[in-house]
Amino acid sequence: MKKELAGTMAVLATALLLTSCAVKTAPDAAAAAELASVPGFDLEDGTIHVGQMTALSGPVAPTAGEQVVGQQAYWDYVNAEGGIAGKYPVEVITADNQYNPQLAVQEYQKIKDQIVMLSGILGDASVEALLPILEQDGAVAVPSTQSARFAHYANLAPTFQSYQTNVWNTLSYLAGEGKLDEDSIVCGMVQADQSGQARLDAIEFGAEKLGFTVGEPAEFAPVDAAFTGQVQALKSENCDVVVFGGAANNTPNVIAAATQLDFEPTWITEFFAMSDSFRESPIAGYLQDHVLITGMAGNLDDTSIPGLAELTELIAPTKVTMQHVYGFMQGMATAAILEKAVELGDLSGPGIQEAINQIDEVDFMGLNGPVKWGPVDDRLLPDTTSIFAYDPAAQYGLRNLEVGYVAPEGRGEGF
Structure with missing residues (x-):
């Protein structure tokens, strides 16, 4: 990320800070608790590791690669502000499923002990293949898909309209x-x-x-x-x-x-x-x-939309694509979960599930309508379409x- 971003990002810090307007939590949310080390997070090191399952090779690799760039841009922002809760930087471990559900299962088994959650799983079939394994492991993923059937699983944090x-x-x-x-x-x-x-x-x-x-x-x-x-x-x-x-x-x-x-x-x-x-x-x-x-969003050069303004600055001189927006939103959703999990003092799979249960709503800086989380049965995908x-x-x-x-x-x- 460019050094000159610091001034611009400070101006937008209030709008972007996940503990303010982007996330609305349940009124009975627990007070901050002490963290412990779990797979994907060593308290002494302080770095939170998340996994991204996407197509680094294969027929959809070019556009999937743009999602990777978009998500990394959001982590660049978070880390420039000190990380989750201002002190825990995030690193992404990216696995290649080639848009193939069998490979998704294999790749997940390789990285699951290195991450606290998956910040993306590309493809309906890959989400379907991994869901029973996530349930068995008590793990959580943000699905990179728009299937409404994934809206009501404790192990999934759906982000996009269906x-x-x-x-x-x-x-x-x-x-x-x-x-x-x-x-x-x-x-x-x-x-x-x-x-x-x-x-x-x-x-x-x-x-x-x-x-x-x-x-x-x-x-x-x-x-x-x-x-x-x-x-x-x-x-x-x-x-x-x-x-x-x-x-x-x-x-x-x-x-x-x-x-x-x-x-x-x-x-x-x-x-x-x-x-x-x-x-x-x-x-x-x-x-x-x-x-x-x-x-999502509007014209991709419309920097009057706060999310597009920030994303444009973060990946310049690369021009923003809709795939970048998609990845950026995955990062925002994942960061919202991690913020709440840190507040609750538990970055384990069950702790992350409880964090989602305690987040009422996440908005996306004008990029899309809000997603409503909370208890599994109450979750509601955005109803907007650009x-x-x-x-x-x-x-x-x-x-x-x-x-x-x-x-x-x-x-x-x-x-």
């Missing part, structure tokens, strides 16, 4: 803009897994609220490289809107197939289906004309249409 919320909010937005009505056909092009089902559930909910017709979905595997069959099926369904549940490695081939087949619906997808490299690629024009993207058009001239190719949009028709149950 796939369902993003899909539903964007369908509602399109209806409000007069681009979706009872004559429309909405389809899903999703992975054949629970993340895909989450998106399909949101389409069904949207049909109940808005009256459109639901078309037959098309499915694919994360490593698929050819999508002509799926796109042809969607075209045969006469889909006006397609909800796409893929990653950036899938997007160019999906768009190539759509272009070849002259298929031009409105596509809805999350930011992780985008890459900065698309701005100068042959697919940029199609993305600009036909794709809406969901994410909606973007694709614009090659905009930072990361994202031009904001709505910041923190919430469907006026109401929130879906379990979203």
